Amino acid sequence: MAPVEDENRAVRSAMRCVRLLLGCTTAAEMLATVLADGPSWITGEGSALYLLDSAGMLRLTASHGLPGWAHERYGTIDPGSDLPAAAALRLRRPYLLSPEHTSADYPNEDAGLGTGMVAVITLPMIVDERPIGVLALALAHRGTVPLRDLDVLETIGDACAHRLAHLLDHADGRLPQSAQAPAGPAGAPGRPMLSLAARAARHGAFERDLVTGETAWDAEAFRVTGQPVAPDGSAPELERIVHPEDLPDVRAAMAEALAVGGPYRIEYRVLRRGGGVVRVEESGEVMLDVHDRPVRVAGLLAEHGDALAGERAGQEEPQDGPARQDKAGAARTALLLTLTRALSRAVTVRDVTAAVTDVARPSFGAASIVLDLVDEGRLLPVTHTVYGGARRSEPTRLADLSEDVMQSSLTRSAPLFSEPGRGEPGRGAPGGTTGGPPGGPPGGPAGSPAAWAVLPLVASGRQVGSCLITFATERNFGREDRTLYSAFAGILAQSLERARLYDTHHHRAGELQRAMLPRTLPRLPGIASAARYLPSTEGMQIGGDWYDLLKLPDGRIGLVIGDVQGHNAEATAVMGQLRSGLRAYATDGHDPAATLARTSRLLAELDTELFATCLYLTLDPADGRLTAARAGHPAPVRIAGARAVELDLPGGPPLGVDPGQPYDLTTGRLAEGETLLVYTDGLVEDREEDYDESVQRMLDGLELWARQTGPGRIGPASALERLADLLTLNVTERRSRPDDVALLLLHRM
Incomplete structure (x- = not known):
């Protein structure tokens, strides 16, 4: 009963802290309340509260245990920088730094950091899509914060955000303009001159959240690509706008960029709405989290040459069939090699699923990838926490709903591909399959993927598992696509088999040691x-x-x-x-x-x-x-x-x-x-x-x-x-x- 009592006591303490926060009148009082009445594992040393000022900069408003040098160096933070507070506001989710990283990147004993015993988490404070600031707290945790504690921290951050929004509204009549604009490339808070320079150069800005799969464009990006502006700023799927001959190259280049991280540059042709083609240069950067996993891509889209040259590019003499096929085949081979390298570095099953999530999913343009592994003759889902993010439950739902079709694909050792164009009228994307029974991942029109593929995973003649790849837009799988996915399934099966043996060995070795x-x-x-x-x-x-x-x-x-x-x-x-x-x-x-x-x-x-x-x-x-x-x-x-x-x-x-x-x-x-x-x-x-x-x-x-x-x-x-x-x-x-x-x-x- 002791753990249950401790948990109930922690919940009551957190709720009391929230009630007190809603009565605070200043940012300093708010931070002091969190440290005094929040959970005991919030150490206090090195904690801070930042608010967005009228210039769009994060300004240190209250702190505890920060030395003078930290006030000078981190008193004002550019939201476009790589610092944790800026990253949390951009990603709109908590950003954790383990003691290993605080020791290396922000060493100072007086600040309570760099001791190897303190983690720092930055919590974005956002109300009704309006960024208010960031709350940074030092924790007596190492690395991953338990979900129960993370829920408590997010609740405290939300309480601070709503109270501060109320105080700012009543103090100034409205929130600062910088707090009303959503953080991202369109608003570019904190760097208005850079945003103006990008528009003057007729460059469009974009941002892709690799965890949720969402991509946002500014108005100039829609103009560069000749696409209608979406009311919510969401970008169209690459498959809908990239020239079909260039799509394999784009996928291969993105896979390489995601695998290594850092800056990249891609050039491709875009199909304009209403006809015509424009050549576009995409330059950006793949940003990694503290565990070196890609979480965000941001960059610029620019017309490659003037508009007339772009139109002429669409009227160029097309390549003959064999040359075009060779080019596409080389691009698919490059994509497969990149995926092979990423999977070859994976040691455990968790590493394999991380490589699939981080590199394969965005490279294929997939909405999600779900893996089931064979265990004593049954298909069981891989641990879903590897997917992460706000949509963590989505792969779980798909895995549960798609159990039958994944088992069918594995039993027959044949991949199944949705063919929306061949489905029965009114049944939608999952209405028909090729090489398998009708139906697919169920869930109704609102919950079904627009297209999907189910791949059996077989290594050395042994059934390893099954892989479900879903897509948000309809697509037809040509012969080359099916060959690519089948080859990927073979590589994935080999990697999973090797990783399972490693995990089994590790588990048995640990059991022997503990015995x-x-x-x-x-x-x-x-x-x-x-x-x-x-x-x-x-x-x-x-x-x-x-x-x-x-x-x-x-x-x-x-x-x-x-x-x-x-x-x-x-x-x-x-x-x-x-x-x-x-x-x-x-x-x-x-x-x-x-x-x-x-x-x-x-x-x-x-x-x-x-x-x-x-x-x-x-x-x-x-x-x-x-x-x-x-x-x-x-x-x-x-x-x-x-x-x-x-x-x-x-x-x-x-x-x-x-x-x-x-x-x-x-x-x-x-x-x-x-x-x-x-x-x-x-x-x-x-x-x-x-x-x-x-x-x-x-x-x-x-x-x-x-x-x-x-x-x-x-x-x-x-x-x-x-x-x-x-x-x-x-x-x-x-x-x-x-x-x-x-x-x-x-x-x-």
């Missing part, structure tokens, strides 16, 4: 404890990290943490032997120094060349007396009040290196209310950072946590569990985890 560790920690009077283990993401992903909490015969408690060299089955086997041997020596009554000496001799007698580091200490819960010895292992950390320091503990050689070498025995005392942290070096080690700096960053983060938690509140088991989660989350967002991670926390109450 060698304690399933639960013993409950001991006067003591609270918490432990975590994360496997390596390289090699076999099993290693020799272990921990143990021992109940000794004389009433004392034994605390063990160790790390066997290597990441393979041998390291795990040696770890199991050492754990058993050390436990036997400890329960026989040997002190930590003698226990490590005997364990070192045990390792030297084993048929292995591996060595191990280890730390063993004992604690008497009655008086707090500590005895400890260390064999080449990182020193334990004492958290007392708002201080976190390493214990002065002399170390000897790693186990098995010099079996005749004795170890020093150190004594000390752990007072009531103090906490010990023992860990393996994978918790702090970073290939791009000096080890001592990494340790200091962790210590700084622990002190920040202790300050925010408050004196006397770190002891309860729930708080200790949160600290353990925070410490392990400190490494989960790294692209690579070359070493195992193990930690054990012990608090004397």
Whole structure:
């Protein structure tokens, strides 16, 4: 019941914060309310509130814990810049920076950033499509914020936005003009001269949201392409306006741009409304998020030459059939190669689905792509969170509604393509298929895709899964298109099969490792404890990290943490032997120094060349007396009040290196209310950072946590569990985890 009670308490706290926000009269009071009455995991250090001023710039209005240099550097932010606050306002959704990125991009201990323990989220404040500003909050999270916490943050951001809009309306009679214009290329807030320059050069601006699939054009973009202006600024589908001979080239070029990110340039012909052709040059940039996934494309459309030359381009002598086919075939081959490269870099099933979502979907011009995988003879949807964005539920709905047709395609090992022109009258796009039964993804006229393809995924003669690709506009699939999609299905099937084997191996390796560790920690009077283990993401992903909490015969408690060299089955086997041997020596009554000496001799007698580091200490819960010895292992950390320091503990050689070498025995005392942290070096080690700096960053983060938690509140088991989660989350967002991670926390109450 404890987790449910904690969740209910968090909801009540958030609702109380919202009620207080709706009574605030200034931006400063609003930020102070969020920090004082919001969830406890909003740390406060480095938080800020920005409002759009009359010039369309984000201006720092209230802050907490920001040093002078941050006020000078980030006092005013251009909404067109790459800073997180600007990105959140443009994308109109929360923008998260993990501690790894805040440490690298905005390092400053005084701001509470760069400690490796704080994430920063920027929340856009928008009311009735009018941007008001941005709320930036520092969080005691690492990387991904849980959906429950994200909902709370968005609710707080919305409450701030509506209250500020009300205050601005009553103060000035209306919102500033910059806040009335939607953020995007059409309004170009904050850079009116640049927008004017683009219009003077007769260039059109565009913006594509790769998460939602929406594309917006300004009025000049419609003029350049000769298309009627849409009332909502939404752009027409590329398939409707790009010359059919150029469409394969455009798709191949976009796939390459999405795969690598950054600036790109494409030249193609556009079919004008009412006849005629104009040659257009599209230059833009693919923008990536903090995880290097493409989320947005923005740029300019320009006529390539004068209008007369564009008209003549449509009247040029057409290429003969073979030449045109060769050109289109080369473009399709280039597209397929780009997709192959993107999928070849994918390691896990999640990586494969991300490549499909980020590169394949926009390259094909698809509205969505849904993957089902075969599991014990049944088709099961891939985890839908990989799709992300506001339309996350759409692939789930399509997968549920299309189960029968996807199963039919897989059973017959034949792709199914919708043929709108051949459907029965009145049935719409899914009314007919080629090579399969009538019908398709159901859902009624309002919910059905205009066109779709279902591809069976078969690798090495084995059924892997099925892929549904839907389109927002009708299309007929020619022979070349069907060949392209079939080839893509083969590559995707191979990638998914390889990724599934990797995921299975990873899962089994993790299970083996965890089977060698304690399933639960013993409950001991006067003591609270918490432990975590994360496997390596390289090699076999099993290693020799272990921990143990021992109940000794004389009433004392034994605390063990160790790390066997290597990441393979041998390291795990040696770890199991050492754990058993050390436990036997400890329960026989040997002190930590003698226990490590005997364990070192045990390792030297084993048929292995591996060595191990280890730390063993004992604690008497009655008086707090500590005895400890260390064999080449990182020193334990004492958290007392708002201080976190390493214990002065002399170390000897790693186990098995010099079996005749004795170890020093150190004594000390752990007072009531103090906490010990023992860990393996994978918790702090970073290939791009000096080890001592990494340790200091962790210590700084622990002190920040202790300050925010408050004196006397770190002891309860729930708080200790949160600290353990925070410490392990400190490494989960790294692209690579070359070493195992193990930690054990012990608090004397």
